[in-house]
Amino acid sequence: MTSKSMIDISAIHKDVKELLGKDKSGHGMDHVDRVLKLAMTFAENERADKEIVTLATLLHDVDDYKIFGEEHAKKLLNANTILDKYNVADKTKSKVLNIIRSMGYNKYIEGVRPSTLEGMIVSDADMCDAIGSIGILRTHAYALSKGNVFFDKDVQPETELVDVTEYKTARKSHSVQHFFDKLLRIPAILMTDSGRREGEKRKMIMVSFLRELFQEEDSQEWQKYLNVYEDKS
Template identity: 65%
Template sequence: MDHVMRVHGLAMKFAEKENADKNIVELAALLHDVDDYKIFGQESARHLTNANRILDQLGADPMTKRAVVNIIQTMGYNKFLEGIRPTTLEGMIVSDADMCDAIGAQGILRTHAYNASKGNPFFDVNLDPIDSHVDANAYRAAKTTHSVQHFFDKLLTIPAILMTGAGREEGALRQDIMVHFLEELFREESAQKWSDHLQNFLKKS
């Protein structure tokens, strides 16, 4: 729930800056994870069973319901890898807010918490950096061996795919936080090959 509320807060801030429909932005932000396939399964995720039910219970008009459902169906990093992206301003805003919550200080904390739950270390200086994944199938099949690799696989690529001015502004701030963190981590660990990898990665992005 913390993630949802952070996305909601960011989305409403972006909506204010971008003069978007705040009602649609708010509904989509609050409902964007209620059919998460990792929790509710692929069937629910495909049909957005919970989102549709909640919108009906709220008495959303057909146009609002279509707009919100369309946003949820077209946002997310996996959808991006498949070439699917929101086309409305409101959709771009909620997508940007969701992606921004994956990076910056929150991104560092979330990545560490997830990998720790899987028994993976945060950083293994003895491992060599590997190239990032380039498509949805490769990304899903990849097994992250330590948290730092995930920065290169996903987190550091996110600012470049944000779609709104407000999102890109926030993304740039969060990117700086991650880069500075990694630079200091690699310095303290005397991890020159990783430091070089980071600089080369940033030059290409």
């Protein structure tokens, strides 16, 4: 099996890019690279194993159900293939796959969370990329890929946490709905000190943006929803 110093990270990066390079839903290689940069900063701050963090970050979306389907997501087919291709040691492979299996908002709804520091770091970095300025752009990019509008003031957000089946199948009719159904809730569930600091900063960017949007749209009802998050800031 391959030792730490022999794992070809650049080759793995290339393979991941081939899998995700055409994605237009906000889960492409640009997302992976941003998450990797943030995860490495968190790993430095939290003194985590950078090799595990790097591998898990690079591979965390290569079996995403939204891109590759439920079978890939369940079996992690692409992640397994890549790790085997580069003869990654069994112990390292197991750690990486366990991190990927425990990541994502769907897993959070199911009550599954990362149990290792490295997993918490990758999860936090991934969730942070869903919020803030980049999160606003990614949310709208995904909505456009599904033919949805940015804001429909007549469609109200979910005020309670739904189960994972309902979350996956519910139609997100506009981007702003998604801010309240998920994105504004993310900072409260981040697991590391580094992640929580970054998440709070990015939350305030979204709150400021939405406040201005609702003022321009003269939407007092939606401002009431936003007040909950402003009061917690």
